[in-house]
Amino acid sequence: MMQSHIRETTTVAEWVSLMSIKTREQPRHYFDPEKLEQLVQSIAQHGILEPLLVRPLATDQYELVAGERRYRAALKLGLPEVPVVIRQLSDDEAIQLALIENLQREDLNPIEETEGVLQLLAFRLKMPVQAVPALLYQMKNALEKETDARNNVIPKFRSDQTLEIQSVFQDLGLMNWLSFTCNRLPLLNLPNEILNAIRSGKIAYTKALAIARIKDESQRRTLLDRAIDENLSLNQIRAYIKAIKPQPNLQSPQFLVTNLYRRLLKAKLWEDPQRWTKAQALLAELEALLDQESQNHIT
Secondary structure: OOHHHOOOOOOOOEEEEHHHEEOOOOOOOOOOHHHHHHHHHHHHHHOOOOOEEEEEOOOOOEEEEEOHHHHHHHHHHOOOEEEEEEOOOOHHHHHHHHHHHHHOOOOOOHHHHHHHHHHHHHHHHOOOHHHHHHHHHHHHHHHHHHOOHHHOOOOOOOOHHHHHHHHHHHHHOOOOHHHHHHHHHHHHHOOHHHHHHHHOOOOOHHHHHHHHOOOOHHHHHHHHHHHHHHOOOHHHHHHHHHHHOOOOOOOOHHHHHHHHHHHHHHHOHHHOHHHHHHHHHHHHHHHHHHHHHHHHHHO
């Protein structure tokens, strides 16, 4: 992926001292302890099957570009050496490869994937991450105004930024920019406690999304804590939400009128001449009542 932006180099693995590898801030900030321990056990039994990607620094010193989980597992096991692929990479190339490697993880949840794509777009566009969503929404609005939505084509303006965004999504092969803007960006508007729980791997994305639908903050936090502590299933969470959902007052005027309106639409009385004649008489009485009420307000 994105080979046009990275210089071609050999991929022959070499063995280097683990202590000779330095780390830098990586795009990925959370590592699930349980999954990391599983990797530790796998490496202890089978070794490191995929080399780490590093770039040379000073003599016999390297900087980790991709493979931090394997690096951390190797540290836990106290391995003296690890297999690596050494590439001559600029700072920009190293950052881009780290971002791409993070996006190619199989266990990436939609929140992490969304944030990773935004980081990559920000890097390629050379703009702050916070400014990228506004640009994507601008493209979406232009598309809706200037083109037939069924064609799903790019708007008439073809700025360098627009073309770069298209290129990123085409290379990643995850989804197109419009789908990302419509379906993924809204996820970042979830309540902070929900976002943090998903990012830290405390709760599955599908469970967290169900909890996020609770409007009351206190009830939402209570259920989130309980779901994490008791490892509630999605069905249990849905049952809890149904139980705390306020029930309508079946005798309230608003409910009676709304319910009658829905039943009238469903019944389609106008399709039966006899029933429609009777309904028209009742509707005329209602209209007269409403007209009288309007006149009272005027006077």
